[in-house]
Amino acid sequence: DAKTTQPPSMDCAEGRAANLPCNHSTISGNEYVYWYRQIHSQGPQYIIHGLKNNETNEMASLIITEDRKSSTLILPHATLRDTAVYYCIVSGANNAGNMLTFGGGTRLMVKP
Amino acid sequence: NAGVTQTPKFQVLKTGQSMTLQCAQDMNHEYMSWYRQDPGMGLRLIHYSVGAGITDQGEVPNGYNVSRSTTEDFPLRLLSAAPSQTSVYFCASSYSTSTGRKLFFGSGTQLSVL
DSSP states (O other): OOOOBOOSEEEEETTSOEEEEEEOTTOOTTEEEEEEEEOTTSOOEEEEEESSSOEEOSSOEEEEOTTSSEEEEEETTOOGGGOEEEEEEEEETTOGGGOOOOOOOEEEEEEO | OOOEEEEOSEEEEOTTOOEEEEEEESSOOSEEEEEEEOTTOOEEEEEEEEETTEEEEOSSOTTEEEOOSSSSBOOEEESSOOGGGOEEEEEEEEEEETTEEEEEEOOOEEEEEO
16 A cells, blocks of 8 residues: 655644645556544544545545645535544555554644 | 444453454455554564465464454454563455455554553
């Protein structure tokens, strides 16, 4: 699976959009970009994933650049409950065991 | 719908003791896995299973055993606990689709080895 690079920490004002970047310059054609988050030592929670096209669900939007070498997770109206560590993961659909490799992530602090 | 259930939530062991961390899922997922998370670190894969009767090693398997006799259960056994195994352990289950996969995590077991 390709490696990812994320900033270690970010701040965001409550009510504003949080834009979390992720670089994955070695991504290959069949690899997906996944985002998970972990709130205060709870189990990680799935947010969203995509292959090429931008994706949106009830939690967030995922913007993937045309060359697929980077992506941005957007939380449109961040709340204090969005304070968490956000993990960007790149993995192929044929990854053995269906497992994902979690790196260090970005610690997002949403401030009042 | 309980999802992924881990027991116990907290455990303290003495060096050399053995124990089993339990994990059960009720979503009929074929894939299950165990991760450990040390303070301030990401998750590291210990063992995983692609179905009943099939297991394989992850990134950090030493000192741990697993088995998968049923689709629902995936226990993690510590054979002889060491202080280096002090960590938070997460179990996850997942299914595969043509558009990727989602992992569903349990709430974790916090283990301290003295």
